[in-house]
Amino acid sequence: MVAISGNLLAIVTGASAGIGKACAITLAQQGFDVLMVARNKDKLQQSQSEVKALTNTNVFALSADLYNPDSADLIVEWLSQYNGTLQVLVNNAGGVETSAPFSELTDEDWYRTFEVNVFSVVRLCRVLLPRINKDGRIINISSITANEPGHYNPHYSAAKAAQNNFTKHFAQIAASQGVTVNSVSPGIIETEGWREHMRHSLGDDDLQQKLANARQQAGTNIPLKRLGTAEDVAGLVSYLASPGAAYITGSDFTIDGGKRRQI
Numbered sequence: 001m002v003a004i005s006g007n008l009l010a011i012v013t014g015a016s017a018g019i020g021k022a023c024a025i026t027l028a029q030q031g032f033d034v035l036m037v038a039r040n041k042d043k044l045q046q047s048q049s050e051v052k053a054l055t056n057t058n059v060f061a062l063s064a065d066l067y068n069p070d071s072a073d074l075i076v077e078w079l080s081q082y083n084g085t086l087q088v089l090v091n092n093a094g095g096v097e098t099s100a101p102f103s104e105l106t107d108e109d110w111y112r113t114f115e116v117n118v119f120s121v122v123r124l125c126r127v128l129l130p131r132i133n134k135d136g137r138i139i140n141i142s143s144i145t146a147n148e149p150g151h152y153n154p155h156y157s158a159a160k161a162a163q164n165n166f167t168k169h170f171a172q173i174a175a176s177q178g179v180t181v182n183s184v185s186p187g188i189i190e191t192e193g194w195r196e197h198m199r200h201s202l203g204d205d206d207l208q209q210k211l212a213n214a215r216q217q218a219g220t221n222i223p224l225k226r227l228g229t230a231e232d233v234a235g236l237v238s239y240l241a242s243p244g245a246a247y248i249t250g251s252d253f254t255i256d257g258g259k260r261r262q263i
Helices: 018-030 041-054 069-082 108-132 152-175 191-202 207-220 230-240
Strands: 008-013 033-038 061-065 085-091 132-141 181-186 254-255
Touching: 008 018, 008 069, 008 108, 018 033, 018 041, 018 085, 018 207, 033 230, 041 061, 041 085, 061 069, 069 108, 085 108, 108 132, 132 152, 132 191, 152 254, 181 191, 181 207, 181 230, 230 254
Parallel strands: 008 033, 008 085, 033 061, 085 132, 132 181, 181 254
Antiparallel strands: none
């Protein structure tokens, strides 16, 4: 891990749990001040306390709902009062509110999914590019479903595909000021969100055994024979945020234990 010197800030959205929280921990351990952004204020404050206990840097929290366009202005307002330099933006907020096959999805489901997975990323990139350091890093958390959609949640797959396209485009714009823009596409990552999704799909009865069976079944399709962890993803994000990744931009990095076989 490369140690960071100076008062440099990393902003992580969707930071109260899962991949976002793991990224906040790893970046703070790397030496960045960290602003954790999430919409659930109580959960965010609890996660902020946990990250602080594990690190020796400044860890801040801002409650903002990325479904709301005004959230970008809240982040800019907070940043205007911060005594330091924005170095890293991790656009992690995303996901779906409704998990369903195509036939059961409404227009509103599609709008909401694009709002948080695409438009929130576009807005933050737009307002924060003028404020980020000349060698800053923007890292967008995507998904392997952007390239390999499954049987469910086509609204999510389509949104992540759009996000990847935007990442590629925006990397060309940001390069003029030395800022790199990349995306990270996780496969199956065992997070609180994954467990909640499985609980919703499988029911509460004998849930722990069902989760164990789901892990085993998922592992049979993954060469490394296990599900990923939030820390696995955070490790890659940490590298992309480091000086060692200065010549990497416009790229999408798959992190799925070898599951995706596309060349």
